[in-house]
Amino acid sequence: MEKIESFEQYQQIHKKSVENPEEFWAEIASTYSWKKQWDNVLDWEFDTPDVKWFQGGTLNITENLLDRHLASRGNKLALIWEPNDPKEKFVRYTYKELHEKVCQFANVLKNNGAKKGDRICIYMPMIPDLAIAVMACARIGAVHSVVFAGFSAHALSDRINDAACNIVITSDGLFRGAKEIPVKRVVDEALNTCDTVDKVIVAERVGWMPNMVEGRDVWLHDELEKADKYCEAEEMNAEDPLFILYTSGSTGKPKGIMHTCGGYMVYAGYSFKQVFQYDESDIYWCTADIGWITGHTYIVYGPLLNGATTVMFEGVPTFPDAGRFWQVVDKYGVNQFYTAPTAIRALMAHGVDHVLSYSLDSLKVLGSVGEPINEEAWNWYHIHVGKERCPIVDTWWQTETGGIMISGLGSSSPMKPAHAGYPLPGIQPVLLDKDGNEIEENGVEGYLAVKHPWPSMLRTIWGDHNRCQKTYFSHYNGYYFTGDGAKRDENGMYRIIGRVDDVINVSGHRFGTAEIENAINRNEKVVESAVVGYPHEIKGQGIYAYVVCSDVESDEEILKAEIIETVVEEIGKIAKPEKIQIVPNLPKTRSGKIMRRILRKIAEGDTSSLGDTSTLLDPDVVEKIKEGAKLLE
Numbered sequence: 001m002e003k004i005e006s007f008e009q010y011q012q013i014h015k016k017s018v019e020n021p022e023e024f025w026a027e028i029a030s031t032y033s034w035k036k037q038w039d040n041v042l043d044w045e046f047d048t049p050d051v052k053w054f055q056g057g058t059l060n061i062t063e064n065l066l067d068r069h070l071a072s073r074g075n076k077l078a079l080i081w082e083p084n085d086p087k088e089k090f091v092r093y094t095y096k097e098l099h100e101k102v103c104q105f106a107n108v109l110k111n112n113g114a115k116k117g118d119r120i121c122i123y124m125p126m127i128p129d130l131a132i133a134v135m136a137c138a139r140i141g142a143v144h145s146v147v148f149a150g151f152s153a154h155a156l157s158d159r160i161n162d163a164a165c166n167i168v169i170t171s172d173g174l175f176r177g178a179k180e181i182p183v184k185r186v187v188d189e190a191l192n193t194c195d196t197v198d199k200v201i202v203a204e205r206v207g208w209m210p211n212m213v214e215g216r217d218v219w220l221h222d223e224l225e226k227a228d229k230y231c232e233a234e235e236m237n238a239e240d241p242l243f244i245l246y247t248s249g250s251t252g253k254p255k256g257i258m259h260t261c262g263g264y265m266v267y268a269g270y271s272f273k274q275v276f277q278y279d280e281s282d283i284y285w286c287t288a289d290i291g292w293i294t295g296h297t298y299i300v301y302g303p304l305l306n307g308a309t310t311v312m313f314e315g316v317p318t319f320p321d322a323g324r325f326w327q328v329v330d331k332y333g334v335n336q337f338y339t340a341p342t343a344i345r346a347l348m349a350h351g352v353d354h355v356l357s358y359s360l361d362s363l364k365v366l367g368s369v370g371e372p373i374n375e376e377a378w379n380w381y382h383i384h385v386g387k388e389r390c391p392i393v394d395t396w397w398q399t400e401t402g403g404i405m406i407s408g409l410g411s412s413s414p415m416k417p418a419h420a421g422y423p424l425p426g427i428q429p430v431l432l433d434k435d436g437n438e439i440e441e442n443g444v445e446g447y448l449a450v451k452h453p454w455p456s457m458l459r460t461i462w463g464d465h466n467r468c469q470k471t472y473f474s475h476y477n478g479y480y481f482t483g484d485g486a487k488r489d490e491n492g493m494y495r496i497i498g499r500v501d502d503v504i505n506v507s508g509h510r511f512g513t514a515e516i517e518n519a520i521n522r523n524e525k526v527v528e529s530a531v532v533g534y535p536h537e538i539k540g541q542g543i544y545a546y547v548v549c550s551d552v553e554s555d556e557e558i559l560k561a562e563i564i565e566t567v568v569e570e571i572g573k574i575a576k577p578e579k580i581q582i583v584p585n586l587p588k589t590r591s592g593k594i595m596r597r598i599l600r601k602i603a604e605g606d607t608s609s610l611g612d613t614s615t616l617l618d619p620d621v622v623e624k625i626k627e628g629a630k631l632l633e
């Protein structure tokens with residue numbers, strides 16, 4: 001697979017990929033190892049939708065991640081693991097060692113009853129066993145469903161039940177910054193409301209003695225001792241599911257986004273190579289958690305498909321101090337560094353001295369992902385981290401897209417602060433007006449959609465294909481609708497503006513407003529609630545909840561603390577509302593619809609232009625909410 005080295009070359013290749021997508025993708029797919037060649041490159045229609053890539057082909061993705069590299073890169077480092085505490089020793093695995101670890105873990109799964117097609121939930125901290133577990137599932141053809149280890153027992157239980165998982169892989173506890181968290185206890189609580197799980201495999205991380213349920217719970221280290229170091233890779237059809245990953249939508253229930261073996265592999269590998277311009281001896285580091293899609297595609301799958309050395313980091317950017325990222329960059333000589341704007345903004349707030357104490361000479365490409373990067377953060381990243389010599393790739397994509405869709409390609413593309421730029425080869429984005437017509441010219445704004453399939457697009461929502469159709473393919477006929485609004489400048493560069501649906505993006509994490517409202521409403525003192533996002537200096541967006549309570553006599557501060565507690569129990573700490581305003585009523589139209597536009601304006605602190613409030617059932621309520629909001633500031 002050749003790297004694209006200039007903008008002219010990119011333009012030619014993109015043009016070719018649009019004129020003949022099948023030929024384009026077949027050529028890339030043939031650089032991987034398949035057990036059986038495909039019959040058809042692509043069959044598709046976007047109505048139901050039904051998209052199939054490389055039908056008839058069979059493969060195992062782990063042979064492409066590991067086995068394929070053994071001859072030429074067996075002793076090359078595949079994975080470097082950096083612990084939470086810099087005083088603890090790091091772990092390094094060569095391709096040969098990682099291959100052995102994955103095979104052995106795969107045998108542990110088999111010995112515990114796992115079969116091809118089973119769903120296995122992985123609820124683990126960022127330790128090497130997490131990456132190994134993911135690949136072990138893929139080795140035996142089981143479908144992994146990784147749940148970020150910050151989700152609550154309730155959220156975990158919902159996800160286990162939705163996919164009817166039969167095995168959970170977890171750890172005794174986890175370290176995050178100065179904190180220690182009892183992970184296994186969360187699993188135990190979740191399993192009180194799950195009846196499909198018959199085995200829990202527990203990795204040891206913090207050295208606690210969690211409760212082990214006889215017959216159900218086993219220690220990973222005990223199981224590994226009994227497991228063989230060789231495991232044949234299961235032959236999978238290209239369209240067999242590889243994994244499910246839950247994400248939030250505009251309605252309450254999280255969606256299990258399903259990705260398949262063949263297409264996901266082809267795109268994860270290709271996009272990694274092009275965007276980060278990886279060279280054989282480079283060290284690449286993505287700071288995401290494997291609990292999110294960024295970690296799936298750009299810590300595990302994309303880098304290893306390319307035989308790269310990937311760094312996995314257990315900790316947080318500010319522990320033990322705000323120089324942690326830069327210390328790790330220097331420690332390993334990281335060449336490509338990929339993080340989120342929220343982390344950059346948080347570090348900016350700690351001052352530039354933390355950056356200036358490190359050399360950062362090794363850096364070649366900087367990446368950004370998860371939310372729009374504001375110009376101030378972009379400039380800080382460019383000047384202080386990249387020393388104005390590293391291109392910044394602002395990568396726009398989604399859990400649903402599986403891989404990066406719009407982005408610069410290392411230094412081969414022009415860059416412009418706050419602009420993701422141009423689509424990758426093979427990607428055909430469009431801007432639509434509200435009637436679903438394509439806006440052809442440049443210098444415009446519209447709804448961001450995609451008009452042709454790409455290999456790593458979602459195939460369905462687990463167990464609810466109808467919802468997949470409704471959410472992504474029904475708004476605009478014949479297009480995949482992203483849920484984002486975007487601008488295209490005079491030169492055709494895209495700038496993502498943000499969600500146009502009821503999804504909010506807090507520190508690069510997605511939440512549906514309805515999902516948080518449902519959680520708040522579980523508190524028995526709550527009558528109803530409305531959640532909106534508001535601009536937050538570090539998190540991008542913060543969660544602002546307007547809550548109507550039955551118990552108006554109570555102390556407001558206590559009520560608020562109880563509401564927060566309910567959200568933490570229902571979803572997890574990551575979904576804690578930043579601001580809660582107890583209100584006498586919500587502004588509603590005569591037909592009972594909540595006027596979110598007004599609530600959003602008030603949360604933004606912009607009460608001068610609330611627009612027409614005359615259609616409200618009770619216009620007075622707006623005045624009361626405005627007054628209450630001032631007190632919160």
Ligand code: WT7
Binds near residue numbers: 371372400
């Ligand atoms: C939403 C997807 C896959 C990336 C991690 C988040 C927003 C993502 C950018 C970017 C502006 C971005 C969009 C998108 N987003 N990257 N570079 N610039 N916005 O994945 O949780 O599935 O969220 O994140 O709004 O729709 P996700």
